[in-house]
């Protein structure tokens with residue numbers, strides 16, 4: 001969606017309508033309703049009956065104790081999205097009879113990260129984030145196939161395992177549910193699988209692919225009852241899995257039903273052939289693609305092969321499919337040792353493994369690092385010079401980028417350039433081996449030697465990243481801004497995007513340039529009005545931005561939901577009184593108190609004057625520069641090398657000294 005905020009053109013407004021939710025909770029668990037409401041930026045109301053939901057305001061999250069529902073079949077008649085929520089480390093009240101009539105099922109534990117997980121789940125099921133749309137824009141995407149009998153074993157290493165992964169596959173058929181008499185049961189229970197999905201989602205920000213691979217296609221799900229697949233895949237939709245893997249052999253009725261129920265989730269149509277006789281050049285291959293395309297948002301076709309020639313046949317097939325059908329994308333691979341070549345050439349959801357996984361999910365699977373080094377040795381990924389320019393060595397940024405290149409076996413090198421003049425930057429950019437640059441502090445977007453600019457860089461007026469794209473007509477350099485995305489990712493970590501729409505924000509800075517990326521990020525969330533302290537907004541920032549000139553101005557206007565301070569550390573003492581001033585609503589009853597967010601973009605003052613700590617102690621959701629920088633680094637790596645590195649890996653591997 002493109003929206004014009006004054007002359008700032010923002011292309012990524014990511015929410016649409018006000019959510020209308022009814023949350024069913026377990027006895028004694030009404031607090032989850034408050035958390036959901038806070039994450040949505042709404043108030044909450046507890047009702048006693050389904051009928052009682054009728055007259056309630058649209059913009060309140062309604063909560064109802066599930067034990068008060070006597071007729072579950074009446075649930076879907078209400079004009080709200082119904083989510084049944086269960087805390088599974090309290091008494092387990094899950095009830096499939098009731099859940100069958102709900103839209104979604106949200107499982108949680110009382111642990112600290114509930115809020116972040118609630119925000120992600122809600123944003124997704126409400127269609128406010130669209131991971132598939134984001135992944136479709138990437139030149140290459142991967143999926144990490146996890147092969148653990150119990151996903152808990154993966155969790156401590158998940159950040160490392162998923163460096164270079166764009167999504168993570170839960171092989172549900174490989175899960176082994178422990179039983180009292182330690183007998184192995186072939187199909188893990190819905191209860192167990194639900195818990196595994198919950199655990200995985202709490203530990204990764206990656207989209208989850210839910211796979212029930214059948215026995216004939218190298219999995220363990222028995223094939224005698226196709227409805228078994230439907231039951232599990234339908235649950236995956238209710239759990240808000242971003243993708244479900246639907247095998248093509250399943251009866252058409254089941255595939256069609258899943259497609260009609262998929263909501264925000266996407267379907268990967270999957271087909272594997274282990275006969276060793278499949279021919280990519282056959283008419284059957286084309287028909288299989290067409291069949292998969294009927295309900296698939298991605299069509300996956302995988303065959304076990306014996307000769308290298310079959311890789312060439314697959315590439316020919318791929319090119320025909322790509323030129324004949326604009327949609328859906330094909331993920332086409334060959335299995336077995338000779339199929340490795342196809343695993344490097346495939347660009348859509350290439351399954352990857354990792355040396356720390358207990359086993360590979362299929363013969364011939366490669367890791368992200370192996371794919372990159374193979375691409376390099378085949379001449380498909382030439383070695384490039386990347387630059388980290390400016391304040392990059394002392395804060396460890398350049399070293400961290402190098403660490404990522406090593407972890408991913410990318411052939412490029414990072415060169416740190418600390419002393420620069422605009423003319424020297426121009427020199428680097430024009431070198432034939434130039435592969436991109438991270439620039440801190442950012443350059444003015446008006447620099448004449450900067451090639452094309454993204455909309456964000458133009459509107460913000462600053463370039464912190466120069467990305468080099470290979471196109472058929474040569475290298476295309478784009479000056480971009482990753483900082484605003486880092487700020488937006490921070491803001492949406494514990495709130496859904498629509499929580500910000502139409503709300504007020506207050507931005508503090510010594511001058512406009514310090515705040516420009518934050519203002520753009522706020523605008524992308526539909527925030528407004530924006531008030532400023534310490535600088536006069538430029539006219540180009542839009543009509544809904546006003547400068548506070550004194551305390552009187554502050555009293556007259558709506559309380560801000562968000563405060564962003566870009567003041568340098570030595571001036572950050574002005575922030576605490578403001579936080580206190582706007583914390584008065586903390587005295588209101590909890591159900592009417594909106595959550596408030598504070599982001600400090602400076603390095604802040606440690607100890608007593610630390611405004612992040614002050615905000616947190618006053619009940620604000622507070623983030624410091626370390627969080628924003630970690631998200632910005634994630635965005636920078638996506639722009640520079642097209643690879644996904646998890647936020648938690650950046651926080652972990654960058655070390656404590658990096659951003660403080």
Ligand SMILES: O=C1C[C@@](O)(C(=O)O)C[C@@H](O)[C@@H]1O
Pocket residue numbers: 145169171211213245270300302333335351352361362363365
């Ligand atoms: O479909 C696939 C692809 C795969 O079979 C492979 O060949 O890498 C691995 C499976 O886990 C995944 O579901």
